Amino acid sequence: MVFNSINFAVFLLLVLILYWWVFKKNAKTQNLLLLLASIVFYCMADWKFIFLLAASGFINFYLAKFIAKKEEGKIRSLFFYTGIIFNVGLLLYFKYFNFFIQSFVNLFNYSGAGISFTPFHILLPLGISFFTFQMIGYLIDVNNDEIEPTGNLLGFFTYLAYFPKILSGPIERIQKFLPQIQKKREFDYILAVDGLREILWGLFKKIVIADNCAVYANEIFDNYTVYSGSTLALGIFFFAFQIYCDFSGYSDMACGISKLFNIRIVNNFAFPFFSTNISDFWRKWHISLTTWMMDYIFTPLSFILRKYKKTGLIISIVLTFLLVGLWHGANSTFIVFGVLHGLYFIPLVLIGSMNKNEIVAAGRLIPSFKEFFGMIALFILTSFTAVFFRAENLHQAINYVSGIFSNSLFSIPYIIEEETGLPILPKLFILLLCGFIIVEWIGRKGDFAIVNIGKKRNRFFRWSFYFAIIYIIYYWGKSDMNAFIYFQF
Amino acid sequence: MPLFIFNFSMKKFFGYSLVFFLIIFIPVPFINIFQAHYNPTPEFYKLQYDAVQNTSGPFEGIIIGSSQPACAIRPSVLDSTGISFYNFSLPAATPEFYLTWYNEVFLRNHHSPEYCIMGISWAMFDTHLLFRKFEQDSEFFTYSLFLKMLLGQNNLSKKDIVFNRFPFLKYRTKIRDSFIWNEMKNNGNPVNTYDRGYNSVENSYDKKNFNANKRCKIYPGQVTSFIKLLEQMRTEKVKIIFVMTPEYGLGHEFYDKSKALAIINKVSKTYNIPVLNFNTTFRSHVNEDTDFFADWQHLNGKGSMIFSKQLTKELCKVIN
Numbered sequence A: 001m002v003f004n005s006i007n008f009a010v011f012l013l014l015v016l017i018l019y020w021w022v023f024k025k026n027a028k029t030q031n032l033l034l035l036l037a038s039i040v041f042y043c044m045a046d047w048k049f050i051f052l053l054a055a056s057g058f059i060n061f062y063l064a065k066f067i068a069k070k071e072e073g074k075i076r077s078l079f080f081y082t083g084i085i086f087n088v089g090l091l092l093y094f095k096y097f098n099f100f101i102q103s104f105v106n107l108f109n110y111s112g113a114g115i116s117f118t119p120f121h122i123l124l125p126l127g128i129s130f131f132t133f134q135m136i137g138y139l140i141d142v143n144n145d146e147i148e149p150t151g152n153l154l155g156f157f158t159y160l161a162y163f164p165k166i167l168s169g170p171i172e173r174i175q176k177f178l179p180q181i182q183k184k185r186e187f188d189y190i191l192a193v194d195g196l197r198e199i200l201w202g203l204f205k206k207i208v209i210a211d212n213c214a215v216y217a218n219e220i221f222d223n224y225t226v227y228s229g230s231t232l233a234l235g236i237f238f239f240a241f242q243i244y245c246d247f248s249g250y251s252d253m254a255c256g257i258s259k260l261f262n263i264r265i266v267n268n269f270a271f272p273f274f275s276t277n278i279s280d281f282w283r284k285w286h287i288s289l290t291t292w293m294m295d296y297i298f299t300p301l302s303f304i305l306r307k308y309k310k311t312g313l314i315i316s317i318v319l320t321f322l323l324v325g326l327w328h329g330a331n332s333t334f335i336v337f338g339v340l341h342g343l344y345f346i347p348l349v350l351i352g353s354m355n356k357n358e359i360v361a362a363g364r365l366i367p368s369f370k371e372f373f374g375m376i377a378l379f380i381l382t383s384f385t386a387v388f389f390r391a392e393n394l395h396q397a398i399n400y401v402s403g404i405f406s407n408s409l410f411s412i413p414y415i416i417e418e419e420t421g422l423p424i425l426p427k428l429f430i431l432l433l434c435g436f437i438i439v440e441w442i443g444r445k446g447d448f449a450i451v452n453i454g455k456k457r458n459r460f461f462r463w464s465f466y467f468a469i470i471y472i473i474y475y476w477g478k479s480d481m482n483a484f485i486y487f488q489f
Numbered sequence B: 001m002p003l004f005i006f007n008f009s010m011k012k013f014f015g016y017s018l019v020f021f022l023i024i025f026i027p028v029p030f031i032n033i034f035q036a037h038y039n040p041t042p043e044f045y046k047l048q049y050d051a052v053q054n055t056s057g058p059f060e061g062i063i064i065g066s067s068q069p070a071c072a073i074r075p076s077v078l079d080s081t082g083i084s085f086y087n088f089s090l091p092a093a094t095p096e097f098y099l100t101w102y103n104e105v106f107l108r109n110h111h112s113p114e115y116c117i118m119g120i121s122w123a124m125f126d127t128h129l130l131f132r133k134f135e136q137d138s139e140f141f142t143y144s145l146f147l148k149m150l151l152g153q154n155n156l157s158k159k160d161i162v163f164n165r166f167p168f169l170k171y172r173t174k175i176r177d178s179f180i181w182n183e184m185k186n187n188g189n190p191v192n193t194y195d196r197g198y199n200s201v202e203n204s205y206d207k208k209n210f211n212a213n214k215r216c217k218i219y220p221g222q223v224t225s226f227i228k229l230l231e232q233m234r235t236e237k238v239k240i241i242f243v244m245t246p247e248y249g250l251g252h253e254f255y256d257k258s259k260a261l262a263i264i265n266k267v268s269k270t271y272n273i274p275v276l277n278f279n280t281t282f283r284s285h286v287n288e289d290t291d292f293f294a295d296w297q298h299l300n301g302k303g304s305m306i307f308s309k310q311l312t313k314e315l316c317k318v319i320n
Helices: A006-022 A027-069 A074-110 A128-143 A153-161 A174-181 A189-222 A229-260 A278-284 A287-304 A306-328 A332-344 A346-351 A369-390 A394-404 A427-442 A451-456 A459-476 B008-025 B028-037 B043-054 B075-081 B095-109 B134-140 B143-151 B158-163 B172-188 B220-235 B252-257 B259-271 B301-319
Strands: B061-064 B085-087 B115-119 B239-244 B275-277 B293-295
Touching (some): A006 A027, A074 A128, A128 A153, A128 A174, A128 A287, A153 A174, A189 A229, A189 A451, A189 A459, A189 B008, A229 A369, A229 A394, A278 A332, A287 A306, A306 A346, A332 A346, A332 A369, A369 A394, A427 A459, A451 A459, A459 B008, A459 B172, B028 B172, B043 B085, B043 B095, B043 B134, B061 B095, B075 B085, B075 B301, B095 B134, B095 B220, B134 B158, B143 B158, B220 B239, B239 B259, B259 B275
Parallel strands (some): B061 B115, B239 B275
C-alpha cells in the first residue's frame, strides 16, 4: 500500500477519524491506535516480516534496559555488543548475505578455484535498513548515557513501527519522537493544513515529476547502447530528478501525514540541488541517514584517526560514504556511488572549507554567477554518480559513461516514444520540470517548497495554486502507481 | 458523521476540506462530457460495442482478430457467400481478450454464431505486441456489464475497469491532444467507411518506411486461451475458419519460420479447421503492391476491397 494509492487514502482517512474521534481519550489510546494502524499497514505491505519487526522491537527494548541497569563493565558491554551484533546480523543476513558470499566466490575464482555458488532465495523485509538503523542508534545512545531507555513499551513500538516512516524512513531518533507521543495530542488546525499542503507537494513530486522522469530515464538506461551521448546525458538528468523527487516526495508525504496526527518527524531533504559544495549537499540530502552516519560512524572514526590529521579525515569520510553507498544495497555499483561521493570531499578537506555552510543567494532571488556555476557543477558531479546508482552492474555503468563521451554528445537529444516508436524530445515536460525547479528555488528557505504559500498568500491565491497542482497531477500523473525507489532499501 | 463531536478547529478543518473538494469536482462533469466527445479512440470501437450489446441479431457469422482483419475484411462484400458477417475485430486484441469478450459480451446478448472467421497472425500470442485488455474497453460496456465485471469474481483489474469507464479518467493525459485529435482520427479512420464493424485505414503508405518489427514471443496464457475459445466454439457447433490477411514485404520463409503460425497450423490439423493464409498459400499481387497498404501490415480501403473479394471466393469453397 503506497502513499500515492486510493487504498492508502481510504486507510488514512479511517485512521484519522478513529484517532481524533474514538481514540482521542489519552496518549495511551492514541498510541494504541497508531500501533494497530502501523501493524495493519506493514502487514498489507508484507505480512511475512511482522514477527521479525516485533522480535527486533522486543530484543532492543529489553537489551537497552539491561544496558542502562548495569554499570560500565564487561556485562554491560556484553549486552551492548549482543544488541549491535543482532541488528547488524539482521542486515547482513537479509540484505548482504548473497552479495558477500558471491564476492568471496568471485575472489577465489580469480585464482582459478572454480567454485560455483547459487544465491539463496532470501526475501528482503520491507524497511529493514530504516528500522535497524533506528535500533542501533537507540542502543548506542543508551550505552553512551546520552538517553535513558524508555520503559514505555507501547510508545517504543509506536516509534518503531509508526506507519508514515516504517517503509522508507526518515531514520527518526527516539529522543525526538517519544516525547511527542507521551502526551495527549490535540488537533492542531494550522499544522494539519500544513500537513495537507506538504502531502500535496509530495504527491506532485512523486506522481508528476518522478514517475514521468522514470519513463524517460528507464527508456534511456534500458537501451543505452542505441542512444547518442547527448541523450545519455539527458538520461542522467532525468534520473537525478527521478530519484530526488521520488524520495523527497515520499518524505514530504510522510511528514505531512504525520502532521495530521500532530506528530512531527524529521525533514529528510532541504533542496540539495541548490548546494554549491558536496558537504552542503549531504547536509540537505537524506538528512536523517547523513546525521546518523555522522554521529555513529564518521565522528568515532575520525576521532580514532585524528592523529593522521587530514589523511585520517579523508579516510574517515571515504569509509563513511562507502557505508552510505552499501546501505543502499548489496551491489558494487552502490559502493562506487558511495566512494565517489567520499572522494568529492577531498578538495574541501584540503582547502579546509568542509564545514562552511553557505546559504545560496541568501536574501536574493537570483544567485550570483559563482553560485549558479557552483550549483551546476555540483549537480553534474552528483548526477554522474547517479549512473552507478541506477546501473545494474559496473560494466553497464562504465559503458553508459563512455557512451556519453562520444561525438554524439553535441547532437540534439531524442527519446524513442514507446507508443509510437517515433523519436521525440519531451519539451513540454522539460518545461514543467523547469517550472518545478523555479517553485523549489523560490521556496528553498522553508521546510518544503510551498510552505510559504500558506503563510504569505491570501486564500484565493492559495486555493487557485492548489487547484492548479491538483489538475497538473490529474493531467500529467501516471496512474500505474510505481512503487517508491527507496522501498527496496 | 455528526460534526458536533468535533471541536471548533476540527469542524473548521473538515468544513474547509469539504468545500475544497467540492470545488475540485465542479469541473469534472464538464471535462467528462468534453472528453467523451473529443478523444483519441477511433469511433468504430463504440459502434462495434453498440452493435454487439444493443442489436437484436442474430449474427450468422462473426469476424474476430486484431487490427489487421479490422481494416481488411468488409462484411458487405462477404454477403455474396450467403452468410451475413459482422466484423468484431479490434486493434491489439488477443485470444485472451476474445475469450472474455465472447463469453461476457457476445453470448450475453446473442446465441452462438454459425460461423467465425478468426484472424490469425504471427504476433497473435504476444501479449506485449498485442496489448489490448478487456478492462480497457469498460467505457463501452452497458451498466449491467460494467457492474458485473467490477463486482464479480474474475481476474480483471478492478482499477482498470473503473479508470477506463469514465472519459475524464481514461483520457486525462490526452486533453491537449483532444483539441486536435477529432480531425486527425477522422482522417485516419473515417467513420463513413464503417461497414458492420469494418473501418478502413486511409493513411498513404510511405515506401521509405518499411520497418517490420518481426520480433515476437509466445505467451503460454494466450495459447491456452486460444485453445479454450476454439474448444468452446466447437462445442457450440460454430464453424471456424482461420484467415491471415495480406502483409507487404515479407517472404514465404518468414511465415514458414513463425512459431505462432506453426502452433496455429498444428491446431488447425488437430481440430480440422481450414486455414486461409493470404501470405503463403493464397498469396497474390496484393502482397506485392504498396498501393493496397496503409502500412506494411494493414490494408487500406482499396486493398481491403480487393482482398475481401478474394476472401469471398475462397470462403465459398470452404463453406460449400
